[in-house]
Amino acid sequence: MNELDDMRLFVRAVAAGSLSAAGRELGFSPAVGSKRLARLEARLGVRLLQRSSRRLALTDEGAIYLERCQGILADIDDAEAELTQGRQQARGLLRVTSTVALGRRCVGPLAAEFMREHPDVTVQVSLSDALVDLIEEGFDCAVRIGGPADSRLVARRLGPNRRVLCATPDYLRRRGVPRSLEDLVDHDCILQERIATRQSDWLFMPADPSVSPSPRTVTVQGRLVTDNGEQAHDWALAGLGLVRRAVWDVVDELDDGRLVEVLPEWAGEVGPLQLVFPSRRLLPARTRLFIDALAARFEHSKDQARVRAPAPDARKAKRRR
Structure with a gap:
């Protein structure tokens, strides 16, 4: 030993x-x-x-x-x-933090189910796109993109995460479907920036490096600028332009057709989706059970299947150029 x-x-x-x-x-x-x-x-x-x-x-x-x-x-x-x-009953306050979009779509609904299944647990969900110090602020776990920078934290992988480019069917009918990255310069792009600007450099990662081995940067134009992802999401749903979002943020709209993914061959992974928590040693039952429930939800959800197989036509799209 x-x-x-x-x-x-x-x-x-x-x-x-x-x-x-x-x-x-x-x-x-x-x-x-x-x-x-x-x-x-x-x-x-x-x-x-x-x-x-x-x-x-x-x-x-x-x-x-x-x-x-x-x-x-x-x-x-x-x-x-x-x-x-193993037989300890879950009880007490469970504090969870997540990004706003993931929290509303995944973490919040699961927290409500968890609370109903465990009547002695009180659940607090804090939604913020800022990086929260779990230990300093007393959170039990967090859902994040990418691994922990703090060596005091442990990460459990929930799944891969692609950044997708999408727009409404109406916008694409009016403005045309981009067939290459170069086509983006002629489109209205919804920009996520902290300061007002009419253009932004978008970095694209290839979905299949064996087909397109190198990242590409394209300078795009747009008159709608925000530092809030949910606002960018709402503008895209209103048909006001192309938006880039993590696939977990738009998977429902992609499934029901309100948004359409374009250029899927340039939807590379931007960092795995991780569940982060301070320690796995002697976790309270409420924390351990919630972590397992959240991991199971991502593992078996239809969203995960979409992320595992992003775009089977990526090679075909590349050949057509």
């Missing part, structure tokens, strides 16, 4: 910011902690941490090892939790 103990020391040292703090949490002296870390680095043959009198800093190798260690230790903690907490 020495290897697992050393892994746990390494993870706790990164989270706490020092070996001495990690040692206090795990019940041994700073000297023992330093010796164990040195033993771990010697066994691996790489330096994991750059140490100074004031702080610890992860090396590149340390960052890779940290992610793997978190997963291994979390699986062990989960196995123990199933035995010790």
